Amino acid sequence: MLEHIELFFKSIFIDNMVFAVFLGMCSYLAVSKKVSTAVGLGAAVIFVLGVTVPLNWLLDTYLLQDGALAWLGPEYADYNLSFLSFILFIATIATMVQLVEIVVEKFSPALYNSLGIFLPLIAVNCAILGGSLFMQAREIPSLGLALNYGISSGIGWFLAILAIAAIREKIRYSNVPAPLRGLGITFIITGLMGIGFQSFGGMLTGDNEPPEDVDTSTAKKVEEKKIEKEIEDEEKAVSYNEVINK
């Protein structure tokens, strides 16, 4: 249970799809002019991520991974089909989006009217494929956690687009320098929000770190720590996945 809660908050705040790994930026920038449309797209993303991530987890575990075909019989145990994962994941996503669209249209016309126009957009939203690829890269261990991961990263994306849409509605009344108007200022605001979200980073890792040595007697010690932290930051930015797995 604890790992579910941890993964849930981690995916929403610390590894936020938009602010930490820049996924789904295209639709994030294009569809964030009004709050109402942003809510529609955000809901569709949560829904599709919640469906495709567990599905791709099943494919990854029983078809693609090294030795995943062992359930067919011992002679299949040597196969490693993981090079096919891109094509299989994107095919699953494209098919699922189409399927979801048809099902929703049939059973819930009201939902279809609010989500419908966004669903085709989602097939090529990097956040969806990114969700599946990160699920594979971080080696999420169970189907339940994969479902949790899909939904919670969707919620993180939803929060991000909701926030930026609200800010953009307000910023229309501000006097932004002309060359920054529109796209430029949106980038910078997103950057600032991202810095804000970075502060969530200590939320879960805080307890594992040894207590900070407060009275550092020599200046050299402080310096060393600073360099260590810089290296740590660099690792955080560059090899994101490895940090997650630690």
Place this chain on the structure above:
Amino acid sequence: MALLSKKDANLILDPLADNNPITIQVLGICSALAITAELKASVVMALSVIFVMGVGNVVISLMRNLIPSKIRIIVQLVVVASLVIMVDQVLKAFAYELSKTLGVFIGLIITNCIIMGRFEAFALGNGVWRSFLDGIGNALGYGVILIIVGFFRELLGSGTLFGIPVFGDPVAKTGLYSIGYENNGFMIIPPAALIVVGIIIWVQRSRNRALIEEA
């Protein structure tokens, strides 16, 4: 260029500046920002996208009369995915460390909106040679921004370029560091990339006022 007519040359030159895919068309940001903390990763990413877009545009353009329009998205995705798998396997074989650094972002070239956008907008309606130029041009425009961002982030954030120290040794306090210069750790965190791109947009639109958006 004698090889290219003026119209063809514009296909390559336009996306480099006034019709840049990232700063003007707002496409392909997804994979552009996360990997630009290092110049080397930016260059490799740019080269991968140039390859995928050049070849992809040619393939789609060759098949443009054969693809039924209803399933064209799936066909396009399959073409891109196959090309990206090739890039991924080559990187894994010859530059394993780098492919670890780029991680899932190579895979995310598939959903890079520039690629789908150019397939839809150009390759489906134009001949092979022009599609090829258009693909290369847009990928170059994307690569240029990537390399500019990577250059500043690595230089200011780590004081290195391609991993080679430029300002001296921060630990031993040589070079610029001996007079009190510090690396700006801020440039290394992911959100800094957004701010750098924001500044690039600012500079570009100040120079060319026709690009300024209506409020």
